[in-house]
Amino acid sequence: MTKAIARSPWVVHFNCNSCNGCDIEFVACLTPIYDAERFGVVHVGNPKHADVLVVTGSVNHRNRHVLKNVYDQMPSPKVVVAMGVCPATGGIFADCYNVLGGAGKVIPVDVFVPGCPPRPEAMLDGILEAVQILSRKRADSVSETPDLPVKSVRPAPVPVNKEEKC
Numbered sequence: 001m002t003k004a005i006a007r008s009p010w011v012v013h014f015n016c017n018s019c020n021g022c023d024i025e026f027v028a029c030l031t032p033i034y035d036a037e038r039f040g041v042v043h044v045g046n047p048k049h050a051d052v053l054v055v056t057g058s059v060n061h062r063n064r065h066v067l068k069n070v071y072d073q074m075p076s077p078k079v080v081v082a083m084g085v086c087p088a089t090g091g092i093f094a095d096c097y098n099v100l101g102g103a104g105k106v107i108p109v110d111v112f113v114p115g116c117p118p119r120p121e122a123m124l125d126g127i128l129e130a131v132q133i134l135s136r137k138r139a140d141s142v143s144e145t146p147d148l149p150v151k152s153v154r155p156a157p158v159p160v161n162k163e164e165k166c
């Protein structure tokens with residue numbers, strides 16, 4: 001993993017169906033009080049620019065397609081963090097008629113941050129855990145890249161002047 005990504009993870013946040021409790025705590029992480037920027041965390045609005053996807057809320061039949069779409073737009077390697085109990089299991093919404101459950105029903109989740117809502121310190125801890133996982137994924141993807149064949153370059157033949165030789 002490049003040092004740029006390790007020291008500056010770009011994070012996109014997707015609210016599936018939350019009560020906004022986790023979202024407020026996540027926004028608090030970005031304020032100077034908890035200061036996620038000291039770890040290089042940059043909050044972006046475009047999944048195409050993001051390394052880490054933060055999911056809050058439970059997954060239902062309507063937002064499952066949007067969540068999958070956001071995830072698919074992110075470049076690989078990428079990491080998903082489920083913030084709170086809702087994206088882990090469905091939480092307090094789990095028994096609703098339209099709720100499928102956690103984010104893991106639709107996309108792979110790498111880090112679960114427990115709580116309802118989790119404290120901002122726990123959220124920051126989850127993001128830093130995600131950066132370490134991202135680093136490992138990056139290293140694996142680089143080692144799996146096949147070596148390109150090395151093209152041999154022959155030296156150009158030196159023209160021989162026969163007259164000089166004699």
Ligand code: SF4
Binds near residue numbers: 019086091118
């Ligand atoms: S985990 Fe709790 S605070 Fe977070 S979205 Fe679910 S119900 Fe709200």
